[in-house]
Amino acid sequence: MPELPEVETVRSGLEKILRDDPVIEEIELKRADIRFPIPQDLPRVLKGQRVERVRRRAKYLLIDTPKGTLLNHLGMTGSWRLVNAGEEDIHDHCYIRLGSGRRLAFRDPRRFGMLDLIKPGQESSHVRLKGLGVEPLDAISFHGEFLHAISRKRKIAIKVFIMDQRVVVGVGNIYASEALFRAGLKPTRAAGRLSRHEADRLALACRSVLEEAILAGGSSIRDYRQAGGEEGGFQHAHQVYDRGGEPCRVCGAKIRSKVIGGRSTYWCPKCQK
Ligand SMILES: [Zn+2]
Numbered sequence: 001m002p003e004l005p006e007v008e009t010v011r012s013g014l015e016k017i018l019r020d021d022p023v024i025e026e027i028e029l030k031r032a033d034i035r036f037p038i039p040q041d042l043p044r045v046l047k048g049q050r051v052e053r054v055r056r057r058a059k060y061l062l063i064d065t066p067k068g069t070l071l072n073h074l075g076m077t078g079s080w081r082l083v084n085a086g087e088e089d090i091h092d093h094c095y096i097r098l099g100s101g102r103r104l105a106f107r108d109p110r111r112f113g114m115l116d117l118i119k120p121g122q123e124s125s126h127v128r129l130k131g132l133g134v135e136p137l138d139a140i141s142f143h144g145e146f147l148h149a150i151s152r153k154r155k156i157a158i159k160v161f162i163m164d165q166r167v168v169v170g171v172g173n174i175y176a177s178e179a180l181f182r183a184g185l186k187p188t189r190a191a192g193r194l195s196r197h198e199a200d201r202l203a204l205a206c207r208s209v210l211e212e213a214i215l216a217g218g219s220s221i222r223d224y225r226q227a228g229g230e231e232g233g234f235q236h237a238h239q240v241y242d243r244g245g246e247p248c249r250v251c252g253a254k255i256r257s258k259v260i261g262g263r264s265t266y267w268c269p270k271c272q273k
Contacts, residue, residue, distance in 0.1 A: 002074045004136070004170030005213035007059045014061065014080055014104075015054040022051040023099035024065065030093050035075060035114045038094075042117045046070060058132050058169035068119050071128070075112030081105055133167045136206050142168055144200030151191040151199070158194060159187035160261035162206065171206050173263045174241045175213065179205040181240045186272040187265045188258075212237070240266040 002010070027043040049065035056062070063070040072078075083092070083105045094106040094115055106115065118126055134141040147168075154161060159180060162171050171179065180187050182205035185198060194202065216237065239249055244257030244266055253270040 001076045001172070002059070002078075003172035003174060003213075004056075004059060005175070005210055005216075007061065007074060007170070008056055008214050009217050010074065010080060011054050011056045011061055014063070017082065017102075017104065018051040018054055018063070018098075021098040021100045021102065024049050024051065024096055025099055026097040028095040028097070029115075030095070034093055034108060034111050035073075036116070038115045039117045042070070042115065045117060045119075057129060057135075058165065060128065062118070062123075066120075068117050069123065071114070071116040071118050071126070072106065073114045073128070075108055075110065075114065077110040078106065078108035078113030081107060131166055132169050133165055134169070136168050136171055136210055139207065142203055142207065144196060144203045147203045148194060148196045148199035151194055154191040156191055157187060157260055158185060158189045158191045158202070159263075159265055161191035162202070163261070163263070168206070171210070173265075174238070175206065175209050177241045177266045178239060179209045181266075181268060181272060182209060184272055187260055187267050240268060242266065 024046050025048070027046055029038055029040075029043060032038060032040070045068050046065055049067050052064045052066070054061065054063050059073060061072040061074075063072070081104070083089075083095075083103050085101065085103065089105070089107055091107045091109040092105040093108060093111075093113075096104040098104065106113070114128075116126075116128070123129060134146065136142050147162075150167060151158075151161060159176050162168060162179070163173065163176050177187065179202065183198065183201040185194070185202060240255050242264075243255045246255050247253070248255055248268040248271060251268065251270045253268055255266055256269050257264060257266045259265065
């Protein structure tokens, strides 16, 4: 499943395309729903609109126009790609024809993705967006003081806590394991037991691990591909994720793995306390 860095990589790819070619000439829907129904007035409302920017909130992509925002989630296997006129794939659910004549296709074989339309002024009350936690890349709202304060008296495992979308968004399974390794914290520690200093380290680790993954173009896992079709390169830098039984790259101890909160979790028993 694409995590935040992959979605950010797709966002910047879409932004580059739409900055030079911003007019939506036509939207063609190939089906009435993906994971959820697609509003059938979406093509009419966005036809002829000029894209102002492409944003990301959590793992949602938001393509803003004056008349409304196209909201997209990649789900497990969603991708955007430029396709030639006449080129169609049975897994393409939506085509956006641009001013240049090029077409952007939303391709999603497993159909866990979504497309929705947000009318102006409706974003903060949108069912998928309301209640989302802070952005981990936003240093002004996400920092040790915040993480420490919000985790007091919470008995759940710190890994489950930082993956809670109501606390902080987009720290998915891979990056939670990697950030906890970097911060030297065992994933099973109770969230409420983190010291202020440990919370500082963890917030910084979450941000740096995500930033580095974005620079590397995201992890390329299973069906994920960047907008241009290149594979991401972050998986080669994993310290613990998916390395159960292998030696820690820092101390040589065997990386341990366990299912925590329903998700595979990896840590070094020596480096993480
Ligand atoms: Zn180690």
